[in-house]
Amino acid sequence: MTGGTADLEAFRAEVRDWCRHHVPAGWRAAQTGVSDEGYVAFQQAWFAELGAAGYAVPHWPAEWGGGMSGAQQVVLYQELAAQDAPRLVLAFVAIHHAAATLLAAGTEEQRRRHLPAILAGEVWVQGFSEPEAGSDLAALRTSARRDGDRFVVNGQKLWASGAAFADWCLLLARTDPEAPKRKGISYFLMDMRSPGVEVRPVRNSLGESHFCEIFLNDVMIPGSGLVGEVNAGWQVAQATLSAERGMTMLELAERLGNAGFKWLLETCARRQPGGYRPMDDPTVLDRLARLETEMAGLRGLCRSLVERHEAGTAGPADASIVKLYYSELLQRTMDLGVEVAGLDAHRVMEKPPSSGWESGAWVLDFIGSWEWTIPGGTSEIQRSIIGERGLGLPREPAAS
Amino acid sequence: MTSDRAGGFDFAAAHDELRAVARSLLGPCSPMLAGGEAIAPDRRALADAGWFGLEVPETLGGAGATFAETAVVLEELGRVTAAGDAPATLGIGVGALAALAPTADRDRVLAGVATGALAVAVAVPAADQAVGPVAPLFTAVERGGRLWVDGQADFVLDAGRADAILLVVGGPGATPGGLIVARGTPGLTVEEQPVLDPSRRLARVVAHGVAAGGPLLSFAGDPAVAVGRLLDRAATAVACDSLGLAAAALDATVAYAGQRHQFGRPIGSFQAVKHACADMLVEITVSRELLRAAADAVVSGGDPVAVSRAKSYVTSMAVRVAGQAVQLHGGIGYTWERGLHVHLKRAALNRSLFGAPAAHRRRLAGRYTS
Numbered sequence: 214m215t216g217g218t219a220d221l222e223a224f225r226a227e228v229r230d231w232c233r234h235h236v237p238a239g240w241r242a243a244q245t246g247v248s249d250e251g252y253v254a255f256q257q258a259w260f261a262e263l264g265a266a267g268y269a270v271p272h273w274p275a276e277w278g279g280g281m282s283g284a285q286q287v288v289l290y291q292e293l294a295a296q297d298a299p300r301l302v303l304a305f306v307a308i309h310h311a312a313a314t315l316l317a318a319g320t321e322e323q324r325r326r327h328l329p330a331i332l333a334g335e336v337w338v339q340g341f342s343e344p345e346a347g348s349d350l351a352a353l354r355t356s357a358r359r360d361g362d363r364f365v366v367n368g369q370k371l372w373a374s375g376a377a378f379a380d381w382c383l384l385l386a387r388t389d390p391e392a393p394k395r396k397g398i399s400y401f402l403m404d405m406r407s408p409g410v411e412v413r414p415v416r417n418s419l420g421e422s423h424f425c426e427i428f429l430n431d432v433m434i435p436g437s438g439l440v441g442e443v444n445a446g447w448q449v450a451q452a453t454l455s456a457e458r459g460m461t462m463l464e465l466a467e468r469l470g471n472a473g474f475k476w477l478l479e480t481c482a483r484r485q486p487g488g489y490r491p492m493d494d495p496t497v498l499d500r501l502a503r504l505e506t507e508m509a510g511l512r513g514l515c516r517s518l519v520e521r522h523e524a525g526t527a528g529p530a531d532a533s534i535v536k537l538y539y540s541e542l543l544q545r546t547m548d549l550g551v552e553v554a555g556l557d558a559h560r561v562m563e564k565p566p567s568s569g570w571e572s573g574a575w576v577l578d579f580i581g582s583w584e585w586t587i588p589g590g591t592s593e594i595q596r597s598i599i600g601e602r603g604l605g606l607p608r609e610p611a612a613s
Numbered sequence: 614m615t616s617d618r619a620g621g622f623d624f625a626a627a628h629d630e631l632r633a634v635a636r637s638l639l640g641p642c643s644p645m646l647a648g649g650e651a652i653a654p655d656r657r658a659l660a661d662a663g664w665f666g667l668e669v670p671e672t673l674g675g676a677g678a679t680f681a682e683t684a685v686v687l688e689e690l691g692r693v694t695a696a697g698d699a700p701a702t703l704g705i706g707v708g709a710l711a712a713l714a715p716t717a718d719r720d721r722v723l724a725g726v727a728t729g730a731l732a733v734a735v736a737v738p739a740a741d742q743a744v745g746p747v748a749p750l751f752t753a754v755e756r757g758g759r760l761w762v763d764g765q766a767d768f769v770l771d772a773g774r775a776d777a778i779l780l781v782v783g784g785p786g787a788t789p790g791g792l793i794v795a796r797g798t799p800g801l802t803v804e805e806q807p808v809l810d811p812s813r814r815l816a817r818v819v820a821h822g823v824a825a826g827g828p829l830l831s832f833a834g835d836p837a838v839a840v841g842r843l844l845d846r847a848a849t850a851v852a853c854d855s856l857g858l859a860a861a862a863l864d865a866t867v868a869y870a871g872q873r874h875q876f877g878r879p880i881g882s883f884q885a886v887k888h889a890c891a892d893m894l895v896e897i898t899v900s901r902e903l904l905r906a907a908a909d910a911v912v913s914g915g916d917p918v919a920v921s922r923a924k925s926y927v928t929s930m931a932v933r934v935a936g937q938a939v940q941l942h943g944g945i946g947y948t949w950e951r952g953l954h955v956h957l958k959r960a961a962l963n964r965s966l967f968g969a970p971a972a973h974r975r976r977l978a979g980r981y982t983s
Contacts, residue, residue, distance in 0.1 A: 314681040327784060478981055492982055502974035508905065513902025534895050593888070600887035603894055604867045607882040 225288045232296035235262050240299055241572075252566050256303035257334050259567070263301070263472035264332055268293075270308050272460040274316065277328045283463070283519035287512075290464045294471035300464075300569035303378060307337040309461045311383055314400070316451040318441045323402065327381070338379035340370040340403070340427055341450070348594050350385075351394045351447060355399065355429060357386035364388070364401065364439070366409075366432040372588060376412045376425035379405050384434075389444050396583035402438045409433075418580050423566070445492070454589075458518075458532035462539055465570070466515040469539070470508040473546055473571035477501065480554050480575070491553035500549055507542050514538060530560055530603025537595040540585035543570055547579035628685050635689035638662055643861035644694035644812065644955040651955060653691075653697025660729025664699065668707050669727040673720055680708070680846065684853045685909040691857025694955050696812040698732050701770035704850025708841050709779050713791050713834045722777065722793055733793070734775035735843075736766040736818045743844045744921070744968035744976050746837070749783030751820055752769060752923045753829060755793075760825035762792055762800075765817065768966075772816035773805045780820060782829055789836040790829025798823060810958040847916045848924040848967040849907045855931035855963045856900050862931075862938035862956045863893045869942055886905035886941055893934045900927040921977050925970035931960040 237243075237259075244255055263269040264278075271286050273279025281289065303307065308331060315324050327335065346353035353369025354384055365385055376382070381401040389397030403410070409432040414422035441449040465507040481491040481501065491497045514535050551558060554575040564574035570585070586592045600606040638658060639645075645652050659665065667683050669675020676682075683703050690700045698706075710733065725731030737743065738750055751764030757858050757898045762782055772778055776796055779813035783789035794801050806815045832839035867890055870881030900923075907923035910916060935956040939946040946953050964970065 261822060309661070347728055398884050428637065481981070495975075495978075498978035498981060499971060499974050502925070502977040506926045506974075509906065509919070509922050510899035510903050512900060513906060517902060530894070537891075538899060539894055593884070595893040596888040597884065599891035599894055600881070604863075604868060604890055606869070606890060607871060607879045609882055609884065610878060 218323065220381065221284060221288055224285055225292055228289055228292040229296065231266055231268075232292060232298055234571045235266070236296055236298045241297075241565050241568065244299075244567050246563045247565070249377070253303060255299070255567060256301070259299050260301055260304045260334060269301070269304070270312070270332065272463075273308075273312060273328070277312075277324070277331055278315075283516060283523055284462055286460075286519070287467065287516055290467035291471060293464075294468045297472065299565075299567040300468070302567055302569065303336055303375060304331070304334075305461070306339055306375065306379075306383070307331045307335060307381075310339055310453065311337040311381070313460075314383060314440060317453050318400070318449045320338045322437070323440070327402070335381060336375065336379045337381050338373045338376045338384060338405070338425075338427075340373055340376075340382045340384040342372045342588075343369060344371050346593055351398065352613075353385055353387060353398065355384075355386045357388050357399060357434065359388070359443075360433075362436040364399075364434045364436070365404070366401075366434055368429050370427040370429070371415075372424050373427050374406070374424040374588075376427050377414060377423070381405060382410075382427070385446055385450060387448075392444060395447040397444055398446040398450075399443050400440040400449040401434050402440060403432065403434050404438075407432050407434070418583065419577060421566075456530070458520065458536055460522075463515045463519055465539060466508075466512045467545060468569060469546065469571060470512050473543075474505060474508060476571055476573040477504070477546060477550055477553075480550060480573070484557050497549075497553060504542075504546055504549065507545070511535075511538055511542055528603065530599045533590070533595040534603070535600040536589065537592055537599070540582070541592060543585055544579075544582040546571070547575065547582045550575035551579045621717065624681065628682065631682060631685050634662065635686055636692075639689055639693045639695065643692055643858070643865065644952045645696065646952050646955070649949055649952075651694065651696040652693050654693070654699065656697060656729060657701070659699055665702060665707070665729050667703070667726030668711060669723055670711075673727060675723075675725040675727045680849075680911045681908050683707070684849070684904065685855035687850050688857035688860075691854030691959075692861045694812045694858055694861070694959050696814075698734075698771040698774060700850070700854055701722050701734065702726065702732060704853070705735050705737075705770065705843070705847045706733045706779070708846045708850075709733075709737075709791070712832050712839045712843055713830045714828060716933060718793065719830055731777065732771065732775045733779055734769050734772040734816075734818075735779045735781070735847075736769045736772065737781050737840075737844060737847070738766070739768040739770075739847075739966055741968050741972040742900040743848065744972045745841075745979075747840050747844050749781045749789050751780045751782040751792075752784035752787070753790075753825065759926075760829065762794075762820045762823040762825060765819045767817050768806060768815045769818045770966075771814055772803050772818050772900070773814055776816055778803070780818070780823075781843075783840070788831070789840045790831050792823070792825050792829055794820070794823055800824070808962060810955070810962045812955055812959055813962060841917070842911070842914060844967060845920040846911045848903070848973070849911050849920050851963045851966045852900075852904055852907065852923045855928045855960055856897065856904055858956050858959055858963075859893070859897055859900070859927075859931040860935040862892065862935045862953065863897060865953070866890060866893070866938045866941050869945075873943075889937055889941060893937055894915050896930045896934065900930050903927060918977065918980075921968075921973035924968060925973040925977075927962070928964040929970045932957070932964050935960040 270279045271281035303400050343353050357364040357366045384401040384403045388399040409430040411428040413426045518531050558575040561574045564572040564577045618923045666675035667678045671677040750766045753760045753762045779790045780793050800821050802819045804817045873880050903923040906919040910919040939953045945951050
């Protein structure tokens with residue numbers, strides 16, 4: 214593990230130099246209003262560039278093509294954010310959720326089949342939520358019936374971001390309808406090209422259609438697609454959800470703390486009609502200083518989580534604390550951005566999908582920030598987890 | 614203990630051990646009360662545990678540790694809302710004496726502090742003027758071949774029970790220096806300033822023609838920078854105290870919410886209560902990260918940005934958390950006996966000491982427009 218300050222600074226210089234030569238000039242303008250095909254091609258090309266440099270999956274174990282220390286990852290993400298590199302949006306589920314699941318609970322065969330393929334561009338989607346199973350995810354009804362050495366899947370998944378572009382799906386389905394709800398769920402890897410899989414886009418608050426419904430009609434999954442034991446899928450999902458959280462958050466926190474705050478300062482320094490600059494107002498300065506402080510706290514949280522994850526000492530609520538704090542801080546940041554950007558910001562109708570959560574298109578970013586406080590466990594669910602698992606407070610009595 | 618960070622010394626383990634020792638020494642009660650009155654931990658026991666000498670050089674009988682270790686002890690003292698001078702002596706007094714260039718006088722006083730024989734208060738600005746470039750409150754003039762010191766500091770922690778007071782002396786155009794004045798020195802008056810927080814004592818220190826025995830003690834390095842760092846250290850110390858008392862208030866609230874029943878269930882099973890507790894834990898966890906960075910800045914003499922972030926966030930957080938603790942305890946939380954008012958009052962005082970949150974945020978914001 215490289216950890217010395219001098220080594221890290223050398224690495225920082227290396228990444229910075231790499232970015233100067235590889236971040237596509239003018240990508241924001243070129244990717245604004247782009248077609249689906251144009252977006253996917255851009256994301257795939259950028260992922261391949263990062264992969265060639267060894268920057269695509271720094272959090273993976275070295276044997277699979279990663280192996281960077283937490284400190285190196287922080288530097289990498291700081292520099293990518295500072296050099297305004299595009300974010301990996303299309304590959305996000307694959308390199309984080311899918312990889313964490315395979316590494317924690319997959320068989321050697323599953324890892325060999327998929328981890329190199331992910332590095333080569335295999336796209337994944339998460340098929341967890343359903344129309345009647347949102348916050349109460351364990352109430353999911355999609356069924357997987359054993360048929361010889363295969364499973365036959367029927368049901369409907371919802372809020373599957375990027376399903377239209379996905380090759381594979383992380384699927385939770387009920388294998389024992391008689392068991393208590395958390396004990397009858399299994400975890401599958403499902404080929405999205407299987408007969409019986411139908412994807413329909415759902416238009417979101419921004420008018421985009423990147424998150425989807427997935428209809429599953431007698432879809433066959435071979436036994437080799439099962440992850441972990443039959444009926445142990447809930448435990449697999451819980452373990453991997455918290456394991457990957459810290460890694461995803463490290464990047465997002467550096468983005469918010471670097472690029473996000475920089476956009477905000479620039480917006481505050483811009484003259485409004487009448488010559489006034491938001492920055493001339495001491496209440497605006499005070500709010501900026503609050504956000505800067507909270508972002509420093511968030512970045513500390515993420516680095517600590519990665520350290521504890523590496524040391525195997527992460528607490529049961531650590532991931533929820535980071536997710537809750539990041540998502541609400543993102544929202545507070547966007548809220549100030551919208552306010553100080555003024556009426557002009559409301560005329561910005563499009564932003565490049567590769568920019569991630571902070572693009573300087575404040576109203577779009579603000580509306581989009583609800584895509585953080587709702588999925589992956591709403592803020593309300595996170596608070597219950599923190600209260601129960603982090604503090605040991607009594608559970609809510611079950612509804613009769 | 615060593616202060617050599619590159620030496621492969623396991624600081625996390627050493628801090629855990631120090632924390633465990635502190636917790637057994639101070640006990641589990643928070644606040645420390647007897648008959649409803651705040652009590653101080655046994656000063657002799659703290660001295661025997663080596664706390665007053667933590668940062669004193671080994672040649673003067675101390676442990677040669679750094680503020681990073683002191684921060685652990687300060688948090689534990691905050692946890693029990695300790696009365697007595699230990700929080701200020703460890704947080705400010707030792708730091709001020711250590712910031713002075715070594716002389717026989719300074720070394721004698723520092724060695725006395727290390728054994729617990731001497732208590733030294735430090736007369737510096739304690740309100741918003743403590744943030745940023747600091748103007749000392751005392752001035753010296755030469756008259757008849759001697760230095761005479763005048764000035765006034767309105768809020769000096771524990772001055773009323775100190776054996777000596779370190780006056781930080783400066784004035785326009787003058788290089789700041791220090792003068793250690795024994796209690797009872799002619800021209801020095803110390804007047805108690807009673808405050809609502811029952812665990813704290815503050816006093817007004819007035820110097821009116823106090824004669825210096827010789828030249829002022831000089832601060833090591835650039836004196837103006839050293840005084841600024843001392844105030845940053847004081848702000849960080851107070852934030853450590855706030856973190857400890859907030860964590861104690863949350864612990865008490867979680868314990869109570871698990872045991873108090875209403876509507877046939879423990880109140881902690883209601884989302885309104887549970888989610889409030891979760892928010893307290895989140896803010897405390899964030900505070901811990903900000904303080905870690907601030908303590909590093911104090912140790913390394915680095916960028917004070919981390920100090921202002923920590924002071925503004927952590928001391929505000931503690932007021933919210935202590936207030937929520939009172940609220941979630943209901944009627945019992947508002948009683949004198951239960952003692953949560955001590956956390957709330959101490960948190961409010963900490964928030965104002967050494968720069969209110971808004972003052973520290975002004976310092977942060979100064980970087981945006983420059």
